[in-house]
Amino acid sequence: MSAQLVLLLSGPNLNLLGEREPEVYGSATLDDHVEVARAAAAVHGLVVEHLQSNHEGELVDAVHGARGRCAAIVINPGAFTHYAWAIHDALAAFDGPVVEVHLSNPATREPWRHTSVVAPVAAGTIAGFGSDGYRLAVDAVASLLDR
Numbered sequence: 621m622s623a624q625l626v627l628l629l630s631g632p633n634l635n636l637l638g639e640r641e642p643e644v645y646g647s648a649t650l651d652d653h654v655e656v657a658r659a660a661a662a663v664h665g666l667v668v669e670h671l672q673s674n675h676e677g678e679l680v681d682a683v684h685g686a687r688g689r690c691a692a693i694v695i696n697p698g699a700f701t702h703y704a705w706a707i708h709d710a711l712a713a714f715d716g717p718v719v720e721v722h723l724s725n726p727a728t729r730e731p732w733r734h735t736s737v738v739a740p741v742a743a744g745t746i747a748g749f750g751s752d753g754y755r756l757a758v759d760a761v762a763s764l765l766d767r
């Protein structure tokens with residue numbers, strides 16, 4: 621079976637992981653989390669393509685570029701989770717499974733983090749498990765793709 625691509629998208633400020641707020645997000649860097657995702661993907665014969673952006677439009681473009689090319693999307697939209705309807709709409713137009721992942725559990729945090737505009741277009745959300753969430757998200761994608 622040939623390798624299918626999984627697009628892993630990271631939203632704003634996730635490039636700062638490991639530098640600040642370790643009590644909330646842990647001490648691992650974004651590269652560490654991407655490596656966890658890549659290793660989990662390899663077990664299932666999947667390949668991860670990663671993009672981090674601080675710009676909503678760039679993430680929307682990446683979702684468009686994944687159409688017909690990537691089998692699935694794993695996304696940690698960062699703070700865009702809570703209000704970026706353009707990302708919602710782009711994901712709704714993607715034809716494969718979408719899994720939302722968060723390092724922290726937004727449901728236990730400030731009220732404004734309790735809404736996700738991405739959740740309605742995701743097959744599921746994994747939140748609160750730190751780096752393990754990236755492995756769990758890729759395992760979920762593999763299962764949804766029947767790998």
Ligand code: CA2
Pocket residue numbers: 632633634636637638639640641645696697698699700701721722723724725726733
């Ligand atoms: O828990 C998550 O993964 C979040 O998506 C992280 C976002 C936050 O806005 C979401 O509510 C939940 C924030 C990512 C910002 O990460 C930083 C890392 C280091 C220093 C500052 C911000």
